[in-house]
Structure formats: C-alpha cells, structure tokens
Amino acid sequence: MRSLSKVRGGPRRSVPEDTADRIERRAPRPETRWDVVLVWLMRVVAVVWMVKGLSAWAEILGARPNAAPFEAAPIGRQAVIVYFGVMNLLAAVGLWLATAWGGVVWLLAATSAMVLALLTPQLLPMSLPSLAFDGMIIMVYFTVSWLASRELR
Numbered sequence: 001m002r003s004l005s006k007v008r009g010g011p012r013r014s015v016p017e018d019t020a021d022r023i024e025r026r027a028p029r030p031e032t033r034w035d036v037v038l039v040w041l042m043r044v045v046a047v048v049w050m051v052k053g054l055s056a057w058a059e060i061l062g063a064r065p066n067a068a069p070f071e072a073a074p075i076g077r078q079a080v081i082v083y084f085g086v087m088n089l090l091a092a093v094g095l096w097l098a099t100a101w102g103g104v105v106w107l108l109a110a111t112s113a114m115v116l117a118l119l120t121p122q123l124l125p126m127s128l129p130s131l132a133f134d135g136m137i138i139m140v141y142f143t144v145s146w147l148a149s150r151e152l153r
Helices: 002-009 034-061 075-096 100-119 128-151
Strands: none
Touching (some): 034 128, 075 100
C-alpha cells in the first residue's frame, strides 16, 4: 500500500498548456509537405488518365466524331485500344485513391504506351509532344515521390 500512496501523492510535473494534450512530442512539420503535393499530383494525373481511358472507350463504342469504326481496325489495334481502355481507367482509380498499386498500374500503362508508340506506331500512334508529356509526368512523379519519402525520415 505504501508504494501506491507514493504514486498518488507524488509531486506533479508542470507541463506547458499547449503540449498538455499532445500524445507525440515531435517538432511540427515544415510548411511544404511533399506527401500532400504527391497526393495532389496523383489526383491531377488521375483526371488526365481518366480522360485517356474514356477516350479509348469512346473509340470502342463509336462515339468519337470522324473516327473509323472500331470493327474496321486491325485486330492488333483493337487489342491495344481495349487494353488502354481498361488500364487507363484502372490506373486513374488507383491514382485518385493515392494507393501504391495505383502508381504501379499507372506506371505500367504510361510506360507501355510509350514503348508501343515508339516501337509500333501503327498500333498506337502518339505525337512527340504527347510522348514528351508522358515522360515528363513520370519524371515529376518520381521526383515528388522521392521528396515525400525523404520528408518522412
């Protein structure tokens, strides 16, 4: 019983009021938080890839103005359009949710589009500015992701 009375009646430490309710006692984070920038970058890229995916489905469904019918395209081109119709929308959802798998699926979709456009332009014709934009977005993603990972240390 004597040890219990020591705990109850022991001296109280004075705690500053602003930290009295805090659980953690770390220094506040800097104003520019790269993890927030990464989430917003992922969401902006998700909107762009959502438009790309919906554009592929518009081509499949024949909703694109002045486009040749989907059925008239070669089978390889049809497969590429369906692949990117699914992958771009899946990547857009994963990026919007800011999940790790979303980034992986997006990188797979973006790099496979770049490789197909460079190696087989008849299956996936992409302009040089479009290829440069995709490459730039990938580099920005890796840079912001690296900065966000360094911030957590």
